Amino acid sequence: MLDIAGELARWAEEGREFAVATVVAVGGSAPRGPGAALAVDSEGTAVGSVSGGCVEGAVYDLCVQALEDGGTVVERFGYSDEDAFAVGLTCGGVIDVMVTPFGAGSxxxxxxxxxxxxxxxxxxxxxxxxxxxxxxxxxxxxxxxxxxxxxxxxxxxxxxxxxxxxxxxxxxxxxxxxxxxxxxxxxxxxxxxxxxxxxxxxPPPRMIVFGAIDFASALVRAGKFLGYHVTVCDARPVFATRARFPEADDLVVDWPHRYLRRTATDRRTVLCVLTHDAKFDVPLLEQALRLPVAFVGAMGSRRTHADRDRKLREAGLEESELGRLRSPIGLDLGARTPEETALSIAAEIVAARRGGTGVPLTGSATPIHHDGRRPARADAA
Structure with a gap:
């Protein structure tokens, strides 16, 4: 329904009565996914689509009927359903559509x-x-x-x-x-x-991966799996290529700190610094740790982290800012390969976002599902 929010918001403000048919489940090669909607008002005006044209007529009739009787119904249309086939759903898929009236008494x-x-x-x-x-x-x-x-x-x-x-x-x-x-x-x-x-x-939250290394390629895949819009940034054009990062949403060739200064971030943004090179890391983290983002993590050994911490202190960062840095990045999974390391980083990002502890559930008293209102750290989303 929110895919046609602009028009429906106007209808609601005008006091119109309307019914909305929303795709709630799909199977096979259904033309549109969950959330796709078609709405019909009491004058017969329609907006939106649930099937790209396949079953619009039948769904329109369901909306009209819902406005008349005031009831919510869920109907299935599929290739194996003779009625659905008759109205045109021949793509081989199945869609479940919920039709709900929003009249004055709803x-x-x-x-x-x-x-x-x-x-x-x-x-x-x-x-x-x-x-x-x-x-x-x-x-x-x-x-x-x-x-x-x-x-x-x-x-x-x-x-x-x-x-x-x-x-x-x-x-x-x-x-x-x-x-x-x-x-x-x-x-x-x-x-x-x-x-x-x-x-x-x-919009999906952003994950910006700094450093076009082999570990970054695995992290891009993990980030996409988690639903992030993933950007890879590296100052070296020979490494930041589409051939090496086919699944990245954006590839940027620029100095990391310069790119971070000009790009948009918010409280859901995740920053992963994989360069572990002081000439890149320090100016980048000096900015990153002062931004209101969800997560800032940096790769490197504990010795690298100690040296980086010293340089950041010399740059004037305060304890509260330094305390936001997750380094070495990732949870202790014993990871060795790029894929295992990406998994450990992704796990820490999820724990930070959801208020998880990162400890095994076996034998622990921690809740299996967190409500997300008690993040593990103050800087988590």
Missing amino acids: PAREVVRSALSAAASGEPTALVRVVRGPAELLGMALSVRSDGSYEGSYGSGFSELDRTAAAEARAMLDAGRTGTRDLAEDGTRCPGGLTLLVESNV
Whole structure:
């Protein structure tokens, strides 16, 4: 739904009644992914798409029907379904579509209006709706902000579900992902558990990898797997090439500190310094440790770190700034290969972002799932 937030926010502000059909699950070669939406207002005006044209007519009719009867329904369209085939879904895939009316009496209308308004203005926002579970919860929504706070509720007696859903949504919002989350019966008070659709409206967070070395190539792949927009920066054009980093979103040939000075960062940005060369590291870290970013880590031996720490102190960095540096970067996994090292770095980034300790769960009393509101360090997102 948030993919058409601009138009829907205008409809909501004008007081229009409308129904929204949202793709909540896909299988095979379905044309569009979860979160794709088609909306129809009470005058018959339509905006958006759920299938690139395949089943739009049938979904349009479902929206009109939802506006008339006020009920939320989930319908499946697939190649093996004769009705779906008749309306044109011949791509071989399967899509599940949830159709929800947002009329004047809809309990989720104000929450959805708030999420649409925030998304339309560019604010990081997640909309969380129940797509499988008790009938009374279908279509109910929470609007979740980047700090984990939320608006709305699934109803009396579901406060624990509200908190769990908000935590799940914040995790996906941090990564800029839209998709479903299955919650077990334990903690939801719903027999058989339920499924949430989380729609995120936020650019993916940035990971900037400084140093075009073999370890960087593995870290790029790990960063992409975690949902980051990954940039590789190196002053040496012979190393910063597309052939060596085919999966990087951006390749930059520039001195690291000069690039960091001119590029955009925010509190979700991760900076990984893999150059372990003082002429690159020190001017770069002097800037990085003064930026409000989520994570700053640097590769190198403990001797390299000690020398780097001394030079940074000489450059005037304070204890609070030096305390933000994670060096040597990565968790102690006994890593040897570039891939193992990338895994150890990625694990530390996740622990910092989610408030994890990095200790084995076996035999520990730490929670398996953190709510993300108690980061491990003050500089974590």
